[in-house]
Amino acid sequence: MTDPIESPAVEAEAAAAEIERHDYDVVVIGAGGAGLRAAIEARLLGKRVAIISKSLFGKAHTVMAEGGCAASMGNVNPNDNWMVHYRDTMRGGKFLNNWRMAELHAKEAPDRVWELETYGALFDRTKDGKISQRNFGGHTYPRLAHVGDRTGLEMIRTLQQKVVSLQQDDFKATGDYESHIRVFHETTVTELFKTDGRIAGCFAYYRSTGKFVRFDAPAVVLATGGVGKSYQVTSNSWEYTGDGHALALRAGATLINMEFLQFHPTGMVWPPSVKGILVTESVRGDGGVLRNSEGKRFMFDYIPDVFKEQYATTEEEGDRWYTDADNNRRPPELLPRDEVARAINSEVKAGRGSPHGGVFLDIASRLSAEEIQKRLPSMYHQFKELADVDITKEPMEVGPTCHYVMGGVEVDPDTAMSLVPGLFAAGEVAGGMHGSNRLGGNSLSDLLVFGRRSGAGAAAYVDALVDVRPAVAEADVDEAVKRALLPFSSATEGGENPFVVQLELQKTMNDLVGIIRKADEMEQALKALQDLAVRTRTVTVEGHREFNPGWHLALDLRNMLLVSLCVAKAALERQESRGGHTRDDFPVMDADWRHVLLVLSALGEDNVELVRQEQVPMRPELLDLFELDELKKYYTGEEIGGHRADQGLDKGAKA
Amino acid sequence: MSHDQHFRVWRGDSDKGELVDYPVLVNEGEVVLDIIHRLQQTEAQDLAVRWNCKAGKCGSCSVEINGKPRLACMTRMSTFDEDEVITVTPLRTFPVIRDLVTDVSFNYTKAREVPSFAPPEGVAPGEYRMAQVDVERSQEFRKCIECYLCQNTCHVVRDHEENKENFAGPRYLMRIAELDMHPLDAADRKEAAQEEHGLGYCNITKCCTEVCPEHIKITDNALIPLKERVVDRKYDPLVWLGNKIGIGRKSAKS
Numbered sequence: 001m002t003d004p005i006e007s008p009a010v011e012a013e014a015a016a017a018e019i020e021r022h023d024y025d026v027v028v029i030g031a032g033g034a035g036l037r038a039a040i041e042a043r044l045l046g047k048r049v050a051i052i053s054k055s056l057f058g059k060a061h062t063v064m065a066e067g068g069c070a071a072s073m074g075n076v077n078p079n080d081n082w083m084v085h086y087r088d089t090m091r092g093g094k095f096l097n098n099w100r101m102a103e104l105h106a107k108e109a110p111d112r113v114w115e116l117e118t119y120g121a122l123f124d125r126t127k128d129g130k131i132s133q134r135n136f137g138g139h140t141y142p143r144l145a146h147v148g149d150r151t152g153l154e155m156i157r158t159l160q161q162k163v164v165s166l167q168q169d170d171f172k173a174t175g176d177y178e179s180h181i182r183v184f185h186e187t188t189v190t191e192l193f194k195t196d197g198r199i200a201g202c203f204a205y206y207r208s209t210g211k212f213v214r215f216d217a218p219a220v221v222l223a224t225g226g227v228g229k230s231y232q233v234t235s236n237s238w239e240y241t242g243d244g245h246a247l248a249l250r251a252g253a254t255l256i257n258m259e260f261l262q263f264h265p266t267g268m269v270w271p272p273s274v275k276g277i278l279v280t281e282s283v284r285g286d287g288g289v290l291r292n293s294e295g296k297r298f299m300f301d302y303i304p305d306v307f308k309e310q311y312a313t314t315e316e317e318g319d320r321w322y323t324d325a326d327n328n329r330r331p332p333e334l335l336p337r338d339e340v341a342r343a344i345n346s347e348v349k350a351g352r353g354s355p356h357g358g359v360f361l362d363i364a365s366r367l368s369a370e371e372i373q374k375r376l377p378s379m380y381h382q383f384k385e386l387a388d389v390d391i392t393k394e395p396m397e398v399g400p401t402c403h404y405v406m407g408g409v410e411v412d413p414d415t416a417m418s419l420v421p422g423l424f425a426a427g428e429v430a431g432g433m434h435g436s437n438r439l440g441g442n443s444l445s446d447l448l449v450f451g452r453r454s455g456a457g458a459a460a461y462v463d464a465l466v467d468v469r470p471a472v473a474e475a476d477v478d479e480a481v482k483r484a485l486l487p488f489s490s491a492t493e494g495g496e497n498p499f500v501v502q503l504e505l506q507k508t509m510n511d512l513v514g515i516i517r518k519a520d521e522m523e524q525a526l527k528a529l530q531d532l533a534v535r536t537r538t539v540t541v542e543g544h545r546e547f548n549p550g551w552h553l554a555l556d557l558r559n560m561l562l563v564s565l566c567v568a569k570a571a572l573e574r575q576e577s578r579g580g581h582t583r584d585d586f587p588v589m590d591a592d593w594r595h596v597l598l599v600l601s602a603l604g605e606d607n608v609e610l611v612r613q614e615q616v617p618m619r620p621e622l623l624d625l626f627e628l629d630e631l632k633k634y635y636t637g638e639e640i641g642g643h644r645a646d647q648g649l650d651k652g653a654k655a
Numbered sequence: 656m657s658h659d660q661h662f663r664v665w666r667g668d669s670d671k672g673e674l675v676d677y678p679v680l681v682n683e684g685e686v687v688l689d690i691i692h693r694l695q696q697t698e699a700q701d702l703a704v705r706w707n708c709k710a711g712k713c714g715s716c717s718v719e720i721n722g723k724p725r726l727a728c729m730t731r732m733s734t735f736d737e738d739e740v741i742t743v744t745p746l747r748t749f750p751v752i753r754d755l756v757t758d759v760s761f762n763y764t765k766a767r768e769v770p771s772f773a774p775p776e777g778v779a780p781g782e783y784r785m786a787q788v789d790v791e792r793s794q795e796f797r798k799c800i801e802c803y804l805c806q807n808t809c810h811v812v813r814d815h816e817e818n819k820e821n822f823a824g825p826r827y828l829m830r831i832a833e834l835d836m837h838p839l840d841a842a843d844r845k846e847a848a849q850e851e852h853g854l855g856y857c858n859i860t861k862c863c864t865e866v867c868p869e870h871i872k873i874t875d876n877a878l879i880p881l882k883e884r885v886v887d888r889k890y891d892p893l894v895w896l897g898n899k900i901g902i903g904r905k906s907a908k909s
Contacts, residue, residue, distance in 0.1 A: 056705070057763065058801055059713040073781075114780035120772030120837065122790045122797060129784035147794065153712065154797060165771030177767055208752045237708045271684020277710050385711070385729055387684065499696040546668065547703035547753040549695055 019477065022182075024050045024217040026458045027202055029189050029244060032060035033152075033447030034427025034454070035223030036159035037112075039181060041455025042221075043166055047462060049181050050215055051163070052204060054239050057185045058160045061225050061237055062447065065152025066280050066378070068134055068144025069448070070441035071109035075130040076142040082106040083625055084140050089442060090626075092138045092336075093406075093435020094579045095594055095634040096257070099618040100413035101433040105442070105449050112448035113145050119165070121158040123147055137281060137336060138439040149280060149378045155444055187213065189243065190555055191480040192220060192251040192423065195470035199251070199422030203480040207552060210545020212484065214477055218469045219458040221416075222248060222409060222425040223451065227567070230560045231402035232503075232510035233276040235267055241556040242563030244429035248409045249562060249602040253418035256431040256597045256613075258407035258563075259570035260580040262438055263515045265340035267401025269358035274386045276401040279361065279379060281440060283396075284333045286375050287322055288363040290344070291395070292352035298359075299332035302343035306633075307335060338437060341400040342582060345515050348399065358399035364392055400515050404443065406434045406580055407570070410599065415457030416450055422461060422470075426454035436579025487541040487554035495540035498554040505532050505560060513568045518584045522572040529565050533606040536561050558606075565608050570598040573610055591636045620644075657682045658737050662690060664702065665744040668753050674742065681732050687743065688716055688727035691755070703754035711868060714802030718755050719744045724804040724866045746807040747814075761819060762803050765827045769852070772834060773842035789838040796833040796877055798869045799826065805863035805873060811856045822853035825863035825873050832877035835884065845885045854881060 026042040028035045031053035039049045053060065072085040086106040090097055113131065117123070123145050124132040133142040147154040167177040174180075186207040193200040193214075201216040224244030228236030245255060266279040284290075292298045303311050311332045312318035318331030333340065344359050354360055363372055369392035373380050376391075383389040383396060408431030409418050416424045427447045434442060487498070512525035536558060541551045576590040577583050595615045603609045620642050623631070628645040640646065662677045677698065679690055691704050706716040709728045716727040721742050735741060749757035805825040812818050823831075831852060835844045848854045859882075861874040871877075 055707050055713075056715060056759070059707050059715050061708070063713050063800070064708055064710070111780070114783075117783045118774045118780050120774075120834075120840075122785075122794050122837070125785055125787040125790060129786055132787075147797070150712075150798065153800065157797060157799075161771055164767055167767060168771060208756070208758075237713075239707065272682060273685045273689045274710070382710070386686070386731070388731070388733065497696070497700060499700070541700070543701035547756050548701045549703060550700040 018211070019481070020211065020213040022050060022213065022215050024048050024215060025462045026050075026219045026221065026455070027052060027215045027217040028221045028223055028455075029202070029247070030060070030223030030225060030427070030429070031055075031057055031183065031185065032062040032223060032225055032427065033155050033159060033444060034429075034451035035060070035221065036156070036163060037448050037451025038221045038223055038424075038426055038455035038458070040159065040162055040166065041452045042459045043181050045456065045459035047459050048179075050217070051181065051183045052187050052189055052202075052215075053183065053185045054188050054207070054243075055186065057183045058156060060156055061239060062152045062156045062444070064235070064237070064278070065155070065444055066149040066278070067136055067282070068146035068151045068441050069109075069113055069155065069444035070136070070139060070143045070439065071113045071145060071445055072106065072141075072143060073110045073113065073131060073133065073145070074141075075126055076133040080141040080143060082110075085109070085143065086622070087625055088139050089439060090435070092439040092442070093437055094589065095435065095631075096578065096615075097435030098413055098432030098615075099622055100616075101450070102435075103622060104413060104453070105433060105446060108449045108452075109445040112445065112452065116155070116158050116448075119158050119162040121154055123154070135285070136440045137334070139441065144441040149282070151444065155447075184213070188552065188555065189247065190484050191476075192247050193472045193476050193480075194251055194420070195473055197421065198470045199420060200470040200472045202247075203477065203484075205484060205545075208547050210548065210551070212481060214472065216469075216472050218465055219422050219424065219462050221454045221458050222423070222429050223427050223454070224429045226405045226428040227560070227563045228402045228405070229556075230505060230509050230564045230567075231514075232506040233267065233399070234402040235264060235276050235278045236402065241560045243556070243559050244425060245408060245566070246559035246562045248418060248420075248423065248425060248429075249566075249600070249608070251420050251423055252601070253420045253423055253425075254410045255407060255566055255600045256410045257436070257570075258405070258431075258566040258600055259574050259598060260406035260436045260578075261402060261567065262337065262404040262406065262580045263341045263400040264403035265337055265344055265400055266361060266398040267403075268382075268387065269354070269397045269399045270356035271387055277382070277386070278401065278403070279382075279396060279398050280376075281337075283361060283363055283376060283379060286363070287366040288333070288361050289331070289366065290333055290340070290398075291360040291362055292347045293354060293360075294352060296352075297333075298347050298352070299335065299340065299343055302339065302346070303332050303335065304339060307339075311335065336437070337440075338579060338582065341515055344398070344400055353399075354397045356397050358397040360395040361398045362395040364394055369393075402510075404428065404438055406436060406438055407431045407566070412457075414453065415460070416454035417457055417461065424454040424458050424461075426450040436581060484555065486537075487539055487551055495538035496535055498539040498541065498550055498557055501532060501535050501539055502553060502557055502560070505529075505536075505557070505564060508532065509564050509567070513564075513571055516582050516584050517571050519572060522568055525568045526565070526572070529561065529568060533561055533565075536606075561606060562602070562608070565606070566600045569608055569610050570600060573598055573612075589634075591634060594634055595636075595639065660690070660732070660735075660737060661740045662694070663740055663742040664691070664694070664699075664755070666699075666702070666754050667751065669751055672751065672754075674744075681737075683733075685732050686728055687718075687720055687725075687730040687732065687741070690732065690741075691727060691743070703752070703756045705756045712800060714800035714868075717746055717802045717804050717807065719746060719807075724807050726802060726804070726868050729868060746803070748807040748809075748812055749803075759803055762801070762806055762824070762826065765823045766830070768823065769827050769830050769834075770842060770844070770847070772837065773840055775839045775841050778839065783839060785838045792836045792876070793833045795871055796829050798871055799829065800869060801826065802868060804866040804868065808862045808866045809857075810860065810862060811853075818853070818856060822856045825857070825878065828852060828854055828857065828881065829871070829873050829877040832881040835881065845881075848881055849885045854878070854885060857882075
């Protein structure tokens with residue numbers, strides 16, 4: 001069943017001759033929440049849209065989201081509004097966020113959630129029949145619209161069904177379901193085409209047949225998600241190989257904030273088969289406590305000075321908080337994610353970890369078996385079915401897991417366009433919105449708000465082009481074919497198995513650019529990545545092109561490598577600790593770094609260039625939403641000269 | 656802690672194929688998908704398998720393990736004896752693409768044939784009001800991860816290619832039930848369920864419910880109630896019989 005590749009050159013020529021071609025107005029790469037919302041918007045604005053997805057339609061990583069979608073609808077607490085959400089988001093990101101994105105996000109999230117109901121979504125309800133909202137870390141009020149602990153599934157299914165509904169409308173009008181939206185699933189994009197500096201289309205292969213396909217389109221929306229698969233321990237699926245990040249770089253766009261990765265404190269650590277899978281924050285919210293191998297609730301030893309006022313210092317007080325939050329301080333197990341993740345890391349390093357390299361998360365001794373099964377049904381089943389652990393009887397073993405990349409493509413906040421005309425980005429692949437640390441619940445809302453904006457931005461861009469669409473250069477297509485077939489031609493030269501190279505890349509990033517970072521380790525990582533770059537170029541693939549996982553990985557590896565270089569390089573450059581970037585050698589947050597963005601661009605196939613860039617200062621009326629005392633913790637003196645309090649024009653705190 | 660196990664994996668394409676034997680290392684705590692991945696990393700780099708989240712949430716890695724439709728990521732090796740031969744084959748109801756990957760486009764075609772949610776007229780976004788108790792029925796069906804194990808198992812189409820055209824399968828009949836039970840859906844779906852989507856083919860043997868990894872009571876909570884709603888319009892002997900012998904909705908056991 002294996003057809004040996006006789007001559008790469010002949011093969012490439014033959015392949016180029018039989019390339020399928022499609023013409024669209026807008027091509028959306030990625031079929032998660034952001035991609036589907038972008039496609040829906042572009043289609044509603046009259047554009048012909050292709051959706052390209054590595055996995056089957058409806059399987060995107062968005063299904064993994066559990067907690068909810070943050071939107072200040074005020075259904076549970078009427079004091080909530082966009083300004084409170086905006087403030088929470090900026091605090092969560094340690095004021096490094098792109099403030100305009102955070103503003104748009106906070107203002108538009110409620111409309112985006114309500115819109116989902118008109119598509120058929122069924123959120124959990126309040127007593128008066130509105131969408132219910134739950135508490136989450138960093139959010140002042142109950143704000144997360146949710147469906148039990150499967151909110152992401154509800155969102156992906158709703159958007160998927162809306163796409164189908166639009167196809168049904170098109171069928172009635174044209175007799176063809178796919179006249180205006182077509183989903184190319186199990187299809188991977190390997191190159192973007194540019195002509196005269198503008199996007200002209202992209203190049204892809206069908207995973208099932210290995211056949212090549214080109215899309216001629218003036219606008220491309222990247223909605224490819226994150227980069228977590230470059231780490232050994234991650235809550236991310238195989239799809240998260242940083243494809244959009246890498247495609248953008250190679251097309252001449254820039255990435256920002258790549259040093260900021262969110263490590264969720266509680267992922268499963270055992271058995272190996274499930275290492276990294278998320279254990280929801282709600283376990284701790286409902287009373288679960290963290291213990292080391294000596295049985296000690298160690299989080300009491302890790303309360304940072306800035307949080308001393310808000311957290312309990314004794315187990316007794318912490319325990320009282322669950323029933324009387326007004327008169328007690330919350331337990332330190334509920335510190336922000338970055339603090340808890342660092343504490344667990346320190347305990348394990350000090351030799352006080354659990355047998356499989358984590359710590360113990362104990363809910364069994366805290367709640368009755370009935371309560372646990374009622375409040376945490378999916379966690380109960382997850383541990384029962386995957387680890388054979390009964391969490392009503394035994395503690396869980398947990399440890400930090402790579403969860404989310406705050407960094408991504410630098411875009412215009414209003415249109416989501418990158419520096420490359422015609423190239424847009426939305427969702428996790430876009431950078432800026434979350435600053436140095438994302439709040440739970442702000443991802444699903446981000447997908448909707450900026451998914452829609454990118455679809456509208458792409459449609460407006462196409463309209464403005466009138467009839468001067470850039471034509472794809474045939475030479476670029478030939479080049480893309482050759483590049484895609486390279487792993488087969490390496491076979492004759494005895495290259496390595498891509499799975500082996502991937503494991504080494506993951507280990508390098510995990511060990512040397514992980515949760516706690518040091519200059520010498522990151523320098524070591526950059527050296528190792530250079531070596532891995534050479535090996536990645538020459539990995540060998542056996543066999544045929546039909547559904548060949550080795551070949552697929554060989555092509556993904558190229559992206560993982562480029563993105564890992566960006567993470568390592570930016571992490572080495574930023575000499576402070578902030579949000580999802582912790583430096584052992586620079587442990588303190590530094591106001592002089594807050595307004596600096598580290599911008600990365602590609603230098604050839606596997607090198608990147610880094611430059612520092614000043615953040616655009618926040619609009620005065622947004623700055624005025626904060627009290628001066630709070631801003632002083634983050635800003636340098638001269639940056640807040642325009643604040644209302646400083647000008648003697650204090651209008652009082654806004655709602 | 657570790658042992659060798661005898662795996663037998665179907666390899667081939669749409670034309671031909673065969674079961675290939677592999678002795679393979681199994682470590683404590685692993686699932687069948689881990690073993691398939693180990694084969695890819697060692698002696699079968701080109702072994703095709705579809706998977707994604709590896710946490711039982713996306714429904715991609717559906718295969719048949721020792722003849723039973725299962726998610727490979729949720730089937731733990733400790734549920735087998737160490738000397739047992741583990742046979743992994745592709746879903747039988749759908750055409751093979753390669754190895755363990757099948758062409759599931761049947762399901763996407765059927766999904767497109769079910770009319771979508773019909774929003775109520777005159778209710779603006781943000782004005783939707785529904786009671787929790789009323790949304791819960793449809794919410795159960797929306798837990799579906801679209802793994803298609805029910806579609807693969809249902810005997811109406813499992814060995815009857817000829818029924819595929821006229822039968823939507825349990826997943827999409829359940830989708831019709833979900834919309835029919837949606838408190839604000841404005842469409843009437845009962846007639847179409849019977850006439851166009853083949854509800855009458857279902858003879859409530861509950862095979863779909865048995866294989867559902869989300870433990871959705873497809874037959875009891877979706878298909879039988881839908882049949883009951885249809886029966887007002889059209890006589891269905893199975894519902895009549897079901898009511899007669901006491902397996903109607905109210906007395907249904909889980």
